[in-house]
Amino acid sequence: MKKIAVVTGANRGLGFENCRQLAQRDIQVILTSRDRAKGQAAAEKLQAEKLDVKYHPLDVTNANSIQHLAEFISNEFGHLDILVNNAGILLDYLENPDGSIFNVKVDTVRQTIETNVYGPLQLCQTLILLMKVHNYGLIVNVSSKHGQLSANINSTRFPIYGVSKTALNAVTILFANALKDTNILVDSVNPGWVQTDKLLCI
Numbered sequence: 001m002k003k004i005a006v007v008t009g010a011n012r013g014l015g016f017e018n019c020r021q022l023a024q025r026d027i028q029v030i031l032t033s034r035d036r037a038k039g040q041a042a043a044e045k046l047q048a049e050k051l052d053v054k055y056h057p058l059d060v061t062n063a064n065s066i067q068h069l070a071e072f073i074s075n076e077f078g079h080l081d082i083l084v085n086n087a088g089i090l091l092d093y094l095e096n097p098d099g100s101i102f103n104v105k106v107d108t109v110r111q112t113i114e115t116n117v118y119g120p121l122q123l124c125q126t127l128i129l130l131m132k133v134h135n136y137g138l139i140v141n142v143s144s145k146h147g148q149l150s151a152n153i154n155s156t157r158f159p160i161y162g163v164s165k166t167a168l169n170a171v172t173i174l175f176a177n178a179l180k181d182t183n184i185l186v187d188s189v190n191p192g193w194v195q196t197d198k199l200l201c202i
């Protein structure tokens, strides 16, 4: 039986390539994006490569959207094996180019944390239930070198992005500890610098 994987923020960048490489390993991939047209186009591109990829909309900041995805997976497959929490934003870069903590806008903090932390947190809470069906799962939270506390404190370039990835790492450890007696593994990764479409992520 094929394993079932969900990748968030997969219409472009690392998420899109994640979908391709998972599908190339004979995994059934659910490619998700907040923009339906862009997500469908991305899925069609991979389908044209004869890869088993389905599209489903997902805005990681919207609890209803997360619930709809869970219902889709439950109805279609009955369980889930892999979740890649890839969707992420880096707004400091645009709004606070000198990276000064004095210039950080609270709205930017809120938006960044909603996407980079609350989103993965709620996706874990909701989709782990579908991993418990077979007591098997792998969750990869895509973090950054800026998620290291020491790196974040010493780096003035992306303060709020760094705060969000530090928090994501903490969330990762909490889920990993809570699931340590199961076959569900939760971890975070730093993909390193990759030149993706908009060069917004580090």
Ligand SMILES: NC(=O)c1ccc[n+]([C@@H]2O[C@H](COP(=O)([O-])OP(=O)(O)OC[C@H]3O[C@@H](n4cnc5c(N)ncnc54)[C@H](OP(=O)(O)O)[C@@H]3O)[C@@H](O)[C@H]2O)c1
Residues within 6 Å of the ligand: 008, 009, 010, 011, 012, 013, 014, 015, 033, 034, 035, 038, 058, 059, 060, 061, 085, 086, 087, 088, 089, 115, 142, 143, 144, 145, 190, 191, 192, 193, 194, 195, 196, 197, 198, 199, 200, 201, 202
């Ligand atoms: N590239 C790097 O060098 C690098 C290094 C370290 C860590 N990372 C991390 O790796 C991940 C992917 O990076 P990337 O370079 O591929 O980024 P990217 O090219 O900017 O793509 C980000 C993706 O996240 C999606 N997204 C943003 N907000 C969303 C939301 N509310 N709901 C659903 N999707 C949302 C975007 O959708 P739209 O197209 O609709 O905006 C896009 O598909 C991020 O978590 C990033 O922090 C990247």
